Amino acid sequence: MSERSNLFAEAELFIKQCYAELNLTEEAVALRLKEIAEQIETGGTYSHTYDELRHGARMAWRNNNRCIGRLPWDSLHVVDKRDASSEEEIAAALLEHLDYATNRGRIRPTITILRPEQGEWPGARVWNEQLIRYAGYTREDGSRIGDPASLEFTRICEQLGWQGDGTDFDVLPLVIQLDGRAPKWFEVPRERVLEVDIRHSEIAGFNELGLKWYAVPAVSNMRLEIGGIRYSGAPFNGWYMGTEIGARNLADEGRYNLLPVVADLMGIDRSRRSTLWQDRALVELNVAVLESYRAAGVSMVDHHTAAAQFESFEKREREAGRDVTGNWAWLIPPMAPATTHVFHKRYDNTIVKPNFFYGKKPYA
Numbered sequence: 001m002s003e004r005s006n007l008f009a010e011a012e013l014f015i016k017q018c019y020a021e022l023n024l025t026e027e028a029v030a031l032r033l034k035e036i037a038e039q040i041e042t043g044g045t046y047s048h049t050y051d052e053l054r055h056g057a058r059m060a061w062r063n064n065n066r067c068i069g070r071l072p073w074d075s076l077h078v079v080d081k082r083d084a085s086s087e088e089e090i091a092a093a094l095l096e097h098l099d100y101a102t103n104r105g106r107i108r109p110t111i112t113i114l115r116p117e118q119g120e121w122p123g124a125r126v127w128n129e130q131l132i133r134y135a136g137y138t139r140e141d142g143s144r145i146g147d148p149a150s151l152e153f154t155r156i157c158e159q160l161g162w163q164g165d166g167t168d169f170d171v172l173p174l175v176i177q178l179d180g181r182a183p184k185w186f187e188v189p190r191e192r193v194l195e196v197d198i199r200h201s202e203i204a205g206f207n208e209l210g211l212k213w214y215a216v217p218a219v220s221n222m223r224l225e226i227g228g229i230r231y232s233g234a235p236f237n238g239w240y241m242g243t244e245i246g247a248r249n250l251a252d253e254g255r256y257n258l259l260p261v262v263a264d265l266m267g268i269d270r271s272r273r274s275t276l277w278q279d280r281a282l283v284e285l286n287v288a289v290l291e292s293y294r295a296a297g298v299s300m301v302d303h304h305t306a307a308a309q310f311e312s313f314e315k316r317e318r319e320a321g322r323d324v325t326g327n328w329a330w331l332i333p334p335m336a337p338a339t340t341h342v343f344h345k346r347y348d349n350t351i352v353k354p355n356f357f358y359g360k361k362p363y364a
């Protein structure tokens with residue numbers, strides 16, 4: 001199949017499903033497909049209407065097998081920034097996205113869609129993995145500062161001229177690349193980054209650890225594909241599930257590695273694995289995360305509630321006559337997975353489009 005006929009085939013599949021879900025008529029489908037065929041014929045591609053873009057982005061969320069948070073898929077706020085034509089304009093749009101999504105803690109799931117790829121033209125890319133992330137450094141003596149997951153990207157930012165303060169919680173700059181040109185970096189003003197101090201009311205010494213995390217998880221390194229159009233710049237945010245922070249970001253040995261620290265504060269014997277000191281520290285760290293976000297009025301879901309909501313999503317999809325696809329290994333939470341219904345059932349991991357995909361890293 002030629003690239004153009006393949007593109008039309010993808011477009012046809014999308015338009016038929018999208019228009020059916022929006023209760024549009026067969027005539028509307030036929031008319032739109034004729035228009036798209038002409039656009040592809042003359043220009044090699046086609047462009048989505050706003051309604052197609054909005055519903056396509058919502059379908060992509062609904063289709064992602066790894067996401068446990070899909071119940072509110074139909075309320076995703078979609079911002080069309082396909083006409084942003086400079087790195088500065090895109091940086092401003094991303095900061096606007098953060099402000100709108102943050103909403104003083106009552107987080108609003110949002111996606112900002114930038115110019116798509118067009119044939120060989122790469123479109124707009126955000127080099128960050130997430131709009132907000134902490135920098136990572138290694139000192140000369142090999143000891144670590146900040147988030148080790150950010151070591152490579154922090155070095156890229158420094159090569160581009162950015163300079164961090166060298167703390168455990170430096171917010172990385174936005175790095176934006178347009179049409180394959182050299183990337184440009186932009187500082188994220190700290191006043192636009194809502195953060196939560198992580199505190200525990202009962203463990204002496206815990207609050208003095210000075211732990212915190214940011215409110216809004218916004219993934220910026222995935223490609224949104226709708227009807228054959230590849231939006232390689234389409235940052236999207238939701239709210240956190242507590243375990244992402246408490247059981248991974250702050251807990252993993254290769255991240256902030258805090259389980260030994262918390263266990264020691266709790267006075268738990270760490271000389272034997274069988275004291276389950278890691279498990280006991282894990283629970284208290286996750287309680288601290290959930291309680292801190294709740295006290296701060298910042299949206300967050302615990303993994304039990306998230307699983308229950310996912311079960312509602314499965315039920316609603318069945319009632320809508322759609323099959324739910326899922327990736328079991330990703331859908332089970334990293335803490336107490338067997339306490340959720342997800343653990344005890346199987347999921348069909350078929351990839352359905354529209355969807356989100358990982359592209360190759362724009363650097364490396």
Ligand code: HEM
Nearest residue numbers: 061064066067068069109111236237238239240241301356
């Ligand atoms: C509203 C609250 C949301 C919650 C609590 C949530 C929860 C999660 C969690 C826990 C993961 C696994 C992440 C990991 O283990 O690293 C995930 C994956 C994912 N979510 Fe959601 N999500 C939410 C909203 C969204 C939205 C708004 C989108 C897109 C519009 C989205 C798209 C995805 C995608 C594409 C993945 C897979 C990422 C990958 O492959 O690395 N989610 N979600």
Ligand SMILES: N/C(=N/c1cccc(CO[C@@H]2CCNC2)c1)c1cccs1
Nearest residue numbers: 069217218219236237238239240241244
């Ligand atoms: N809560 C979230 N968690 C994530 C969702 C998708 C991806 C990620 C980060 O994924 C990294 C790559 C694989 N694990 C860490 C985190 C959301 C981010 C954006 C919308 S909801």
